[in-house]
Amino acid sequence: GENVEQHPSTLSVQEGDSAVIKCTYSDSASNYFPWYKQELGKGPQLIIDIRSNVGEKKDQRIAVTLNKTAKHFSLHITETQPEDSAVYFCASSGAGSYQLTFGKGTKLSVIP
Amino acid sequence: GAGVSQSPSNKVTEKGKDVELRCDPISGHTALYWYRQSLGQGLEFLIYFQGNSAPDKSGLPSDRFSAERTGGSVSTLTIQRTQQEDSAVYLCASSLRLAGNEQFFGPGTRLTVL
Numbered sequence: 001g002e003n004v005e006q007h008p009s010t011l012s013v014q015e016g017d018s019a020v021i022k023c024t025y026s027d028s029a030s031n032y033f034p035w036y037k038q039e040l041g042k043g044p045q046l047i048i049d050i051r052s053n054v055g056e057k058k059d060q061r062i063a064v065t066l067n068k069t070a071k072h073f074s075l076h077i078t079e080t081q082p083e084d085s086a087v088y089f090c091a092s093s094g095a096g097s098y099q100l101t102f103g104k105g106t107k108l109s110v111i112p
Numbered sequence: 113g114a115g116v117s118q119s120p121s122n123k124v125t126e127k128g129k130d131v132e133l134r135c136d137p138i139s140g141h142t143a144l145y146w147y148r149q150s151l152g153q154g155l156e157f158l159i160y161f162q163g164n165s166a167p168d169k170s171g172l173p174s175d176r177f178s179a180e181r182t183g184g185s186v187s188t189l190t191i192q193r194t195q196q197e198d199s200a201v202y203l204c205a206s207s208l209r210l211a212g213n214e215q216f217f218g219p220g221t222r223l224t225v226l
Contacts, residue, residue, distance in 0.1 A: 032213075042219055042220075044217045046215070046216070099168075100157040101157075102154040105153075
């Protein structure tokens with residue numbers, strides 16, 4: 001089955017700096033790659049997603065890039081703010097599949 | 113509109129007891145998923161419901177775990193004869209359609225087995 005590796009497990013950045021989280025996946029048939037943000041005591045919330053027919057997608061300070069050849073995708077957060085502090089999860093699913101396979105998460109701390 | 117709701121938010125039980133966890137998906141969402149999140153870990157898929165089709169139970173860790181979805185809406189996850197290793201946050205999600213669609217998560221139920 002699909003395996004998703006996520007790095008780093010923890011990340012600390014100064015407010016205003018950029019943060020990058022990387023994931024690799026094993027199944028070349030995977031075609032949907034969402035990113036979730038989970039704040040303490042809450043369920044994960046989708047923040048951005050990308051499909052395999054697109055290489056990059058942006059939404060304000062957040063962007064995701066996908067390299068299908070290398071089977072990796074990354075989350076980029078620019079101009080980080082303290083409220084960006086949370087655990088971020090990447091995930092993937094394959095063609096015709098409903099099941100998401102999640103990475104183990106990255107705890108992001110933005111230092112004011 | 114209302115999001116996915118789960119109850120209870122916290123549940124403490126003694127080893128060997130049965131527990132029931134409830135999920136109310138977003139109205140109109142035909143797909144419903146249960147996940148387990150252990151401390152510091154990612155989300156582990158447990159079970160999936162889609163409409164009136166037979167559920168995919170492939171992620172259930174043992175036969176002590178079962179789930180049902182009544183009337184295509186509310187779902188209940190039951191854990192029988194709970195063990196300490198069952199302690200985790202149990203998350204429910206729902207989505208509008210099948211593959212590649214955004215899953216909306218509830219706040220989870222934190223289960224502690226003493």
